[in-house]
Structures are given as structure tokens and as C-alpha cells.
Amino acid sequence: MVSSEAIRTAVGILGNAIALGLFLSPTPTFVRIWKKGSVEEFSPFPYLATLLNCMMWVVYGLPMVHPHSILVITINGSGVIIELSFVILFLLYSQRGKRLMVLAMLLGEIAFVGVVALLVLTLTHTYERRSLIVGVICVFLCAMMYASPLSVMKMVIQTRSVEFMPPFLSLASFFNGTCWTAYALIRFDPYIVIPNSLGAIFAVAQLILYATYYKSTKEQMEARKKAAEMGLAEVVVAKGEANKISSTPNGYKSEIREM
The missing domain is CATH 1.20.5 (Single alpha-helices involved in coiled-coils or other helix-helix interfaces)
Incomplete structure (x- = not known):
């Protein structure tokens, strides 16, 4: 009989593959930005939110914080590299005002993660306490990452156009949230279940909007x-x-x- 731990590992590996697809899904958007030399109306917030989320999950997965979480570290470490690349492209092709805002937010995120990691590792001395503190922060940040397209969703409803809401990102978010929810339910981890189940719900809402306004977008x-x-x-x-x-x-x- 296959053990629950083996099933969990298999689901985690699948989650890594899906999450990698999620992180890479905005690639067509950034190819367009690179070709046009402008970020147009694309928002930097989903990528900044994802970057902060990945950095914090790397801290959560550290052996001295939450042991036996190598799959959490591998995928979120990859996410840090990918999302940082996207943010750098935003810095290169944004107007001066937006560029300064993105740079300030990027530096603020790096400082925040560094301070949290330093305080947790020096002031708390048990795995349970470290997992609790970092886990709660991760739940909040992961929910923010999944909710970050809400501003874009508002624009979609106002303009009746999904031109600036990439469908690949929404679809990848749905599969990612569903897979990691299953992973965390096998050996219950509320810090992973809560934000990823919310992420799957937000992604469904985005896909419904895309289906609703796809025709009017083509017409425009x-x-x-x-x-x-x-x-x-x-x-x-x-x-x-x-x-x-x-x-x-x-x-x-x-x-x-x-x-």
C-alpha cells in the first residue's frame, strides 16, 4: 500500500511543476512589453506580491524554521528568480514615476523579509514558534498575492475588456491553488491550505470575468x-x-x- 507521505511527496512534485508554470505564465506579457518598450497599462503589483510571497515561503521552508519542507524551498526559490526578472523588466520599461514606485516597493520587500528572518531566527528558539510566526505572515502574503489581480479585475469590469488580464496567469493560479491545497490536506498544514484554497477561488473569479468579457474585448x-x-x-x-x-x-x- 502506498503511504500517505509518498502520495504527499508526489502531489508536492506536481505542485512544483504547476507552480513553475504559474511563475512563467506571464512570459508572453513580458515579451510584449520588451518588444513595445513599454509596460502600457499592465500592473506591477501581481509580480511584486508574488515575489514577496516567494521570498517569505523560502524562509518558512528553511530547516531551522519548518523542517522537511524542501519542496517548498525549491519551487519558491525558483519563483524568486523568475519574479525578480519580471520586476526588473518593469523597472527598465516603466515611466520615471512608476519606476521609482516599483523600485521603492522592491527594496522595501527585501528589507522586510530580511528583518523577519533575522528576528525569528534570533529571538525564537523552537520549530513550532518559528513556524507559527512565519506561517501566519505567509498566509497573509499568499492571500495578498492571489488577491493582487483584484485591481485589474476592477478595470476589466469598468472597461469591459480583458486585454490587460492575462488568462494564462489566472488558469495557472487555479491549478496551483488546487494542487497545493491537496498537498497540505494530506498532512494537514493550515498555513498552506488557507491561502491556496483562497487562491483557487480568486482564480475562478478571474476566469469567469475572462469568459464574460472576451467577446467585447475582441470587438474593442x-x-x-x-x-x-x-x-x-x-x-x-x-x-x-x-x-x-x-x-x-x-x-x-x-x-x-x-x-
Whole structure:
């Protein structure tokens, strides 16, 4: 008979793979940002929230905080590297005001995690107490990470457009939240169950919004494309008329002025 621990490990490995997909899911968005040289209306908050969440979970998974949590460390360590790369791209392609805001938040997150780790490791002396303190913080931060697209969801409802709410991120969030909830239920860990179950619920809400406004988004994008094509045509016609006038003989123009 397969032990519950073996099943939990298998689910954790699957959770690692799904979470890696979650962390990499915004890649098409950042390819677009890189090609256009602008972050447009994309929000940096989901990536900053995910980065802070991953850094804190790395602290939670440390052997001196919560032993036997290597799968938590491996995936969240990968998440730190990936999300930091995305945040750096935001810094490179944002306007000055947004760039300073993102930089200040990034430095603040690094300082916060460093202070928490230092205080927990020096002032508390049992695994239970360290797990409790860091775990509660992780629950809060993980819930924030999953809830961070709420500002984007508000914009989606107002504009009836999902152009700036990547569906891959929502889908990956759903599978990730579901898998890690199952992982934590096998050997009950409330610090993992609570935020990931909430994450699955938030992801479902985002997917419902995407399905609701996908058609209107396509219509808006088509309308913008047609408007741009018409504007270009008008510019070409106007330029052609200007060329005709400039090529008219001087004598003819003078006759027009005399009339």
C-alpha cells in the first residue's frame, strides 16, 4: 500500500511543476512589453506580491524554521528568480514615476523579509514558534498575492475588456491553488491550505470575468484596428492632396488668387 507521505511527496512534485508554470505564465506579457518598450497599462503589483510571497515561503521552508519542507524551498526559490526578472523588466520599461514606485516597493520587500528572518531566527528558539510566526505572515502574503489581480479585475469590469488580464496567469493560479491545497490536506498544514484554497477561488473569479468579457474585448480591439487603418488612410490622402497643390504651376495659382 502506498503511504500517505509518498502520495504527499508526489502531489508536492506536481505542485512544483504547476507552480513553475504559474511563475512563467506571464512570459508572453513580458515579451510584449520588451518588444513595445513599454509596460502600457499592465500592473506591477501581481509580480511584486508574488515575489514577496516567494521570498517569505523560502524562509518558512528553511530547516531551522519548518523542517522537511524542501519542496517548498525549491519551487519558491525558483519563483524568486523568475519574479525578480519580471520586476526588473518593469523597472527598465516603466515611466520615471512608476519606476521609482516599483523600485521603492522592491527594496522595501527585501528589507522586510530580511528583518523577519533575522528576528525569528534570533529571538525564537523552537520549530513550532518559528513556524507559527512565519506561517501566519505567509498566509497573509499568499492571500495578498492571489488577491493582487483584484485591481485589474476592477478595470476589466469598468472597461469591459480583458486585454490587460492575462488568462494564462489566472488558469495557472487555479491549478496551483488546487494542487497545493491537496498537498497540505494530506498532512494537514493550515498555513498552506488557507491561502491556496483562497487562491483557487480568486482564480475562478478571474476566469469567469475572462469568459464574460472576451467577446467585447475582441470587438474593442477590432474597432481600434479599424480606426487606426482609417486614420492612416486619411493621412495618405491628405498627403496626396498636398503634393498635388505643391505641383500646380505658379501661373495657375496666381489666376486662382486673381479670380
